[in-house]
Amino acid sequence: MSTADSTLLQQAVAGLRLHDIVLYESHFVHGEPFPEAEELAAVQQHKRGVSYRVTAFGSEEAAGKRLQVVVSLGERLVDDDSKDEPTIYFGVEAEYMVIYELVTDVSEEALHVFSNLNAVHNVWPFWRQHVFDLIGKARLPPLQIPLFSGGADG
Template sequence: MDKQLIAEAAEQVEIVDIYLYSSTVSRHDEIHQNNIPEGMVQQDKLAVSVDLLELIESVEDGADSLLRARIDYGVRFVLLPVTGDEDSVHVLAEITACFAATYRYRDGLSEAAISEFMRYNAVHNTWPFWREHALRMSAEARLPRPTIPLMKPVS
C-alpha cells in the first residue's frame, strides 16, 4: 500500500455513489443456524475491478471523469476433505455480493494513484455495506452467522 499515492488521489477524488450491483444466497445442503455440521469452516472472497466511465461535460479545462469500482465479496461454509485435497471442498452454503462504488475525479490524476486509491479506498468504502449485507442475508436465510472481520487493506 503506497500511502503517498493514496493521499494524492484522496485530494482529487470524491465518492458519488455506492450500491449493490449483484447478490446471491445459495444453500447446497440442509444447513441452518441450528444444524451446523462438525468440521464446517468459513472461507472468504474479495476481488476488486475498476472501470473508467463516461466523461462528465465540463466548461472548464481538465474535465471531471468517473470511475466505478466493483468489489466482489463472498463467504461460504464448507467441509474440508479429510484426505488433505484442498481442491475438493464440499460447499454447504454461500453468500456473495458485488458492490459498486462510483467516484468523480479530476483528469490529470496518475494511473498509479488511481489504482492504489481504488485498491484501498473502494474496499474501505464498501466494507460496511458488505458486512451488513452478509449478516442480514445469513439471518434471513437461517444460515450460520458468518464472521466478517475488521476491514484490512488489500495487499
C-alpha cells in the same frame, strides 16, 4: 503500506470524491444440509476482487470523468477447504459498484492503490450488513466478517 503506496493513496484521495455506492449483484446459495453438530468440521472461505475503469460523463461543455470500481466479495462455509471440490453448506457473494468523481488528474498507479484499499473500505460496512441480513433471514449460523483491516483477506 509502503511509503510509495501511501503517497499514491494521498494523491488519489485529493483528486477523488465519492459519488455513490451501489449493490450491483448479489448471490446467495444454501447448499448441502448440515451434518450433525458432532460431525461438522466446517471452514469459512473468503473471496475478494477489485476491478476499475475511468469513464467520461456529461456534455462536451461540462464533461467530467468518473472512477468506477467494482468490488467483488464472498464468504462461504464448506466442509473441508483442502479438497478440490468441497461441499458447500452456504455462501454469499456480492458485487458493489463504487463511483467517484475525478476532481483533478490522478495517475493510474494512484487509482490502482486507491481502488484496492479505499474502495473496499468504503464498501465494507455495506457488505457486512448484507451478509448478516441474509444469513439471519435464512436462519443459518453466523459467518465471521471482521472489521476491514486493509489486508488482502479483508
